Amino acid sequence: ADVKIGFIVKQPEEPWFQDEWKFADQAAKEKGFTVVKIGAEDGEKVQSAIDNLGAQGAQGFIICTPDVKLGPGIVAKAEANQLKLMTVDDRLVSADGKPLEDVPHMGISATKIGETVGQAIVDEIKKRGWDMKNVGAVRVSYDQLPTAVDRVEGAMSVLKSAGFPVENIYDAPQAKTDTEAALNAATTVLNKHADVKYWVAFGLNDEAVLGAVRASESVGIPAANVIGVGIGGAESAINEFKKPAPTGFFGTVIISPKRHGYETALNMYDWIANDKEPAKLTLTSGSLALRDDYEKVRKDLGIE
Amino acid sequence: MAFLEFSNISKGYPGVQALANVSFTVEKGAVHGLMGENGAGKSTLIRVLSGDQAADAGNILVDGKEQKYASVRDAFHAGVIVIHQELQLVPELTVAENLWLGRFPAKGGVIHSKALIETVRSKLEEIGIDVDSSAKVASLSIGARQMVEIAKAVMLDARVIALDEPTSSLSSRESEILFSLIDRLKAQGTVILYVSHRLDEIFRLCDSLTVLRDGKLAAHHPQIAETTREQIISEMVGREISNVWGWRERPLGDVRLEVKGLSGPRLRHPISFSVRQGEILGFFGLIGAGRSDMARLLYGADARHQGQVTIDGVAVSPNNPKAAINAGMVLCPEDRKFDGIIQGRSIEENIAISSRRHFSPFGILSPRREAALADRFIAKLRVRTPSRKQDIINLSGGNQQKVILGRWLSEQGIKVLVIDEPTRGIDVGAKSEIYEILYELAAGGMAIVVISSELPEVMGISDRIMVMCQGRVAANVARQDFDERNILTAALPDKNAAGTL
Amino acid sequence: MNSLKKILLGEQGLVVIFAAAFVIVSLFVPNFLTERNMLGLLQSVVTIGIVACTMMFCLASRDFDLSVGSIVAFSGMIAVMVSNATGSIPVGLLAALLCGAVVGFVNGIVIARFRINALITTLATMQIVRGLALIASDGRAVGINDPDFYQLALSRFLTVPTPIWIMLILFILFGFVLNRTVFGKNTLAIGGNPEASRLAGVNVVNMRVWIFALQGLVCGIAGILLASRITSGQPNAATGLELSVISACVLGGVSLAGGRAAMSGVIVGVLIMGIAENVMNLLNIQAFYQYVVRGLILLIAVLLDNLRSSAAGRRG
Amino acid sequence: MNSLKKILLGEQGLVVIFAAAFVIVSLFVPNFLTERNMLGLLQSVVTIGIVACTMMFCLASRDFDLSVGSIVAFSGMIAVMVSNATGSIPVGLLAALLCGAVVGFVNGIVIARFRINALITTLATMQIVRGLALIASDGRAVGINDPDFYQLALSRFLTVPTPIWIMLILFILFGFVLNRTVFGKNTLAIGGNPEASRLAGVNVVNMRVWIFALQGLVCGIAGILLASRITSGQPNAATGLELSVISACVLGGVSLAGGRAAMSGVIVGVLIMGIAENVMNLLNIQAFYQYVVRGLILLIAVLLDNLRSSAAGRRG
Numbered sequence A: 001a002d003v004k005i006g007f008i009v010k011q012p013e014e015p016w017f018q019d020e021w022k023f024a025d026q027a028a029k030e031k032g033f034t035v036v037k038i039g040a041e042d043g044e045k046v047q048s049a050i051d052n053l054g055a056q057g058a059q060g061f062i063i064c065t066p067d068v069k070l071g072p073g074i075v076a077k078a079e080a081n082q083l084k085l086m087t088v089d090d091r092l093v094s095a096d097g098k099p100l101e102d103v104p105h106m107g108i109s110a111t112k113i114g115e116t117v118g119q120a121i122v123d124e125i126k127k128r129g130w131d132m133k134n135v136g137a138v139r140v141s142y143d144q145l146p147t148a149v150d151r152v153e154g155a156m157s158v159l160k161s162a163g164f165p166v167e168n169i170y171d172a173p174q175a176k177t178d179t180e181a182a183l184n185a186a187t188t189v190l191n192k193h194a195d196v197k198y199w200v201a202f203g204l205n206d207e208a209v210l211g212a213v214r215a216s217e218s219v220g221i222p223a224a225n226v227i228g229v230g231i232g233g234a235e236s237a238i239n240e241f242k243k244p245a246p247t248g249f250f251g252t253v254i255i256s257p258k259r260h261g262y263e264t265a266l267n268m269y270d271w272i273a274n275d276k277e278p279a280k281l282t283l284t285s286g287s288l289a290l291r292d293d294y295e296k297v298r299k300d301l302g303i304e
Numbered sequence B: 001m002a003f004l005e006f007s008n009i010s011k012g013y014p015g016v017q018a019l020a021n022v023s024f025t026v027e028k029g030a031v032h033g034l035m036g037e038n039g040a041g042k043s044t045l046i047r048v049l050s051g052d053q054a055a056d057a058g059n060i061l062v063d064g065k066e067q068k069y070a071s072v073r074d075a076f077h078a079g080v081i082v083i084h085q086e087l088q089l090v091p092e093l094t095v096a097e098n099l100w101l102g103r104f105p106a107k108g109g110v111i112h113s114k115a116l117i118e119t120v121r122s123k124l125e126e127i128g129i130d131v132d133s134s135a136k137v138a139s140l141s142i143g144a145r146q147m148v149e150i151a152k153a154v155m156l157d158a159r160v161i162a163l164d165e166p167t168s169s170l171s172s173r174e175s176e177i178l179f180s181l182i183d184r185l186k187a188q189g190t191v192i193l194y195v196s197h198r199l200d201e202i203f204r205l206c207d208s209l210t211v212l213r214d215g216k217l218a219a220h221h222p223q224i225a226e227t228t229r230e231q232i233i234s235e236m237v238g239r240e241i242s243n244v245w246g247w248r249e250r251p252l253g254d255v256r257l258e259v260k261g262l263s264g265p266r267l268r269h270p271i272s273f274s275v276r277q278g279e280i281l282g283f284f285g286l287i288g289a290g291r292s293d294m295a296r297l298l299y300g301a302d303a304r305h306q307g308q309v310t311i312d313g314v315a316v317s318p319n320n321p322k323a324a325i326n327a328g329m330v331l332c333p334e335d336r337k338f339d340g341i342i343q344g345r346s347i348e349e350n351i352a353i354s355s356r357r358h359f360s361p362f363g364i365l366s367p368r369r370e371a372a373l374a375d376r377f378i379a380k381l382r383v384r385t386p387s388r389k390q391d392i393i394n395l396s397g398g399n400q401q402k403v404i405l406g407r408w409l410s411e412q413g414i415k416v417l418v419i420d421e422p423t424r425g426i427d428v429g430a431k432s433e434i435y436e437i438l439y440e441l442a443a444g445g446m447a448i449v450v451i452s453s454e455l456p457e458v459m460g461i462s463d464r465i466m467v468m469c470q471g472r473v474a475a476n477v478a479r480q481d482f483d484e485r486n487i488l489t490a491a492l493p494d495k496n497a498a499g500t501l
Numbered sequence C, D: 001m002n003s004l005k006k007i008l009l010g011e012q013g014l015v016v017i018f019a020a021a022f023v024i025v026s027l028f029v030p031n032f033l034t035e036r037n038m039l040g041l042l043q044s045v046v047t048i049g050i051v052a053c054t055m056m057f058c059l060a061s062r063d064f065d066l067s068v069g070s071i072v073a074f075s076g077m078i079a080v081m082v083s084n085a086t087g088s089i090p091v092g093l094l095a096a097l098l099c100g101a102v103v104g105f106v107n108g109i110v111i112a113r114f115r116i117n118a119l120i121t122t123l124a125t126m127q128i129v130r131g132l133a134l135i136a137s138d139g140r141a142v143g144i145n146d147p148d149f150y151q152l153a154l155s156r157f158l159t160v161p162t163p164i165w166i167m168l169i170l171f172i173l174f175g176f177v178l179n180r181t182v183f184g185k186n187t188l189a190i191g192g193n194p195e196a197s198r199l200a201g202v203n204v205v206n207m208r209v210w211i212f213a214l215q216g217l218v219c220g221i222a223g224i225l226l227a228s229r230i231t232s233g234q235p236n237a238a239t240g241l242e243l244s245v246i247s248a249c250v251l252g253g254v255s256l257a258g259g260r261a262a263m264s265g266v267i268v269g270v271l272i273m274g275i276a277e278n279v280m281n282l283l284n285i286q287a288f289y290q291y292v293v294r295g296l297i298l299l300i301a302v303l304l305d306n307l308r309s310s311a312a313g314r315r316g
């Protein structure tokens, strides 16, 4: 029979997921199967998406879940619909918080990405020869999203162990996950600590860090005094690198949507068509991209 | 023995002392009239009686017992029922549901729908009110709605019933139904408090009378027979009014307004007539005769099916009030609450809304001229208000009506004035002012169409009367042929073949 | 011809139009009219459907409730957390229902007694309650300890899952309450003319408080079922629910100006929303185009309904 | 004592209460009353403030617009994309304003001419326009080629950034329009009683269309400034803007039942929203507690305002 695979993602508007879908489609074209792409922003939508896939005769699906605790429900639903299940990006956990190891997963831990960010910042501080005592850190936070917390915590842990003074890390909670919200929150922090000369910034994604960078510009902090490192590496970051003069947006940690999209789709296809079960756990890694090497990094990751 | 007693009732609103120390008594089984100029405090007194508003001071006693109402419900349980001046019906519910609202016959919260409709149907039949009990109130004309309100009072076993201007939207025939109901209630010993601006009715119905003026008791007549019209008027207004109508001969010019074959969704038979410069044409008919529909079609408030309306030979485009105004026609609508007052806005704005275009260059207002305009009409029509900035919703019913009239009477360059029930709820004192304005406008060459359900008014001020009945013109009578009986006969639907007139 | 027009334009016009649309979709969309898909479809509208029952009352009485999504999430969390803490599912469920009702009651008190604008009040409680849910769970989903909790959503009766039965029962119940009880008529009266209702002796303040409390309680039911379906209490669940529910109601002919409502219309409104999502996914319509299509469907549905009612020639 | 009461309870009561709150915050929150923070604060409310100007008209005429957030995002995108494509910033800006106005105009036509419920219509266009923005950009942020574009937001006049000036000018302009022009008075009249206004010769349909078109145009301005501030066109920008703007207006005393509005109130409403966020961040209040605080502030603000107006004893 024709192979039909579902690909459910939690935030269809995010470029990252657009890319995952694009690469999944690429795999589908090569192997001649169909990918049904569904966005499901919350637990309830996930449930109906799985039902929907079952109803249209799909044989399996890949999911990046809106919340890892949805694990048991997703597994049960998949079984009820006799669908094979794989996860991408975020790994499902059980009620007690342990990963569901039976479900094949491809991803990267949020903490790890955060640590890469933290490391990049620390390295650059040293390179620029700043004294950490004189540096402020804007932690653009969005605590209602667990992944966001994990990422930011990852970055902070590296900063701390490198000797960054904890009291210099200031919280800028964004009310929404867009750049404007981050910009407004960060502006307040920068103005509150008007005496701090050097700044670093990190957050959930590129948009968050961009907000902090825009804030630094609007209060007149020179780009050379700011190190912002984002996560994602899609257009928002690229636009920044393309600007004629360097900005405070120093770099971004790119993770590869190609592997996550293409390989997961292929693995699922093999599982369904050839009964070849995928590896239980595949971890990919994030790579730091800077203004001068982002094109190369992207190429290495197989994007574009 | 005094059954109902008001003792030293006072009630103030910001800027207005609506009632000051009002005391009087009413005997058991009496119909007691309550009169006074617009804004004198009649409705306020009734609202206090109904438990809707608490008095600042004073007591009400029923059957010697002091009444302490925390809500309308309490008053209701004490046997006090009030029919308010503004219709208080829920348009989305049926007639039967409206009549039972607040006390549905129910078991465990579940309504007996059948019983509901049936009891109402038989009751309405019994008291002679011709409305379908399962119709939505939204589909009824104002007059019919008023009858439904009245049925509310009659259906309950009340000890005290207050009626606040119940006949203002009724024509003589429906009024008669009401009067016979009142006679019946009176015979049962019910005390009735009756507010009206119509002296005829007061003398026809009431045993005793109280006159309010500026919130104070102006006069109390335990026996109505011991007083006269003239005396009451001067107690109300503080001056004599000899001739309310004041009609006088005017020269008539060419035809101004020409209506040919006008028809619409609710007015199926085409209507044609014309009005000359300086002429006041009266329209009379019973409730639902179609006069208001005709006026709305004329003005373009509703979409026409057919017909042509011309002013000085120029066609008025249909379905567009703004175009009508630009062509020189205005309509003062019959339903002030839904079509007239603009809630939340001041008297001043309510008056200026249409005519301000004449003195607002490039759309920029002239506050000074708006204020002057408002002040002029507040004075001329004797609007009782602390300030022209007052929100119109805070005015008494009659005063609201005056403001709406002011809106249209202040228009400039108007050739045709259509005015539907102009003096509904307006006191005697102001009535003659309004008629004077109409005569003045007519003398200036305006063609005026007046719709009224009050036969004396139509006969008093019109140069000619068209009688409508069931959506058709039943008669067209010139002033020299005015005759109360003939006009009424023409208005009745069950008359024998036309031709008596 | 004329009688066809009558049916289309009558009171039940939307239902008829909907039925026609349903037939067309069934014919042209593969996999749509299968038992599996129908059940999946119905399950996907359980939350909206349940909450719409009481939202209908809320709107019919001229009120407005934006806090429903937060209450659903919050009471779901409570159900799970209390069940986990006490080890007793019934206690957890009771706690959730109580919490929902209490939040609704507070809404009602603030709105009706203190006469605060309903939009602002429920916008405020929407944030407060969401904040409480986040604080209680530290922003993370709470897993369910006792697998019996899942049975609420998984169990079936006559092959139909329990949540669907509950939704159907609530449809019938609230349809009855609206049309046949004093409570329902008073609700419509308050919405149609609050002043007249008050003067007729209806206790408008109490009625409004009750309606909000009921709304909260029903959100509690929806929250429990949702938590059971997604096997966890999620502080971020059901965001944006308020707009979906209000749209479903308005689509179904409930007037935002109060006084007009019908259960059949609301059911149709709910189904239209569910079918639109379902069909778009069955047809594999791209995410961004789904936005556009969703908007167009909303527009077309009200446009049709409007043609109908304006042809029926109501004034105002 | 009595005159104090008069001031507090008078027309400008909210303004007075707000001023008092402002003084208190200035005294007790460190770093609040600094030039830098004030400018930051004002910049943070530019989008809300600008859109609130026309939302005030929309609400005052008894309408409702949920599509503003989408229009802001869409027109920002258009400004960037057209500027990039043509190499001319003015052309880009014009295109953005035009797009905004056209969407608003379409809203107006559908709502006023076809008499479709405003909530549903703008909910539909909100989705359609967001979908178009996403489709046009493939869901990605679009960078600005010509750095001059940034100058719109970065340039200053008398040390105050241009966007703040623009907001102030619009405040003054729309305040004037509301109180001193026929357009403004007709808007309020329509809100007070649409049928009476129509009979008084106000072209209600046209007025409503104009108000929506104006709303769209002003969203275009906000979208351009936003794109310039964040140096890119982002299809996901300004989600949820509609509720913030409507809250600001309602806080500022604009009645959802129409007919009542004042620019001073709306400005205060906008500032309350901005100050609340700002102070919470200055005081380092945790994210989850911010939800709760935000909700409480909303409630307290309307509660105070309500005490005031009920003491002033308005009817209905």
Ligand SMILES: Nc1ncnc2c1ncn2[C@@H]1O[C@H](COP(=O)(O)OP(=O)(O)OP(=O)(O)O)[C@@H](O)[C@H]1O
Residues within 6 Å of the ligand: B138, B139, B140, B141, B142, B143, B144, B169, B266, B285, B286, B287, B288, B289, B290, B291, B292, B293, B294, B334, B453, C315
């Ligand atoms: N809103 C409405 N919806 C449906 N029918 C109406 C409506 N208003 C009036 N009608 C009906 O239209 C007919 C004509 O009413 P219209 O108001 O024109 O009469 P009228 O002569 O002005 O009498 P009055 O205004 O005193 O009731 C009546 O049968 C009435 O029941």
Ligand SMILES: Nc1ncnc2c1ncn2[C@@H]1O[C@H](COP(=O)(O)OP(=O)(O)OP(=O)(O)O)[C@@H](O)[C@H]1O
Residues within 6 Å of the ligand: B013, B014, B016, B017, B018, B036, B037, B038, B039, B040, B041, B042, B043, B044, B045, B085, B384, B385, B394, B395, B396, B397, B398, B399, B425, B427, D314, D315
């Ligand atoms: N809520 C209110 N706020 C301010 N003033 C009010 C309010 N209600 C009534 N008034 C004022 O109280 C006075 C008495 O009003 P009331 O309605 O009792 O007059 P009325 O005698 O019934 O007049 P009408 O004959 O016009 O019906 C009027 O000046 C009116 O403007």
Ligand SMILES: O[C@@H]1[C@@H](O)[C@@H](O)CO[C@H]1O
Residues within 6 Å of the ligand: A014, A016, A089, A090, A147, A205, A232
């Ligand atoms: O939410 C993130 C998404 O933004 C992308 O970065 C991949 O990982 C997911 O967890």
Ligand SMILES: [Mg+2]
Residues within 6 Å of the ligand: B042, B043, B044, B085, B164, B396, B397, B398
């Ligand atoms: Mg009165």
Ligand SMILES: [Mg+2]
Residues within 6 Å of the ligand: B291, B292, B293, B334, B420
């Ligand atoms: Mg009439």
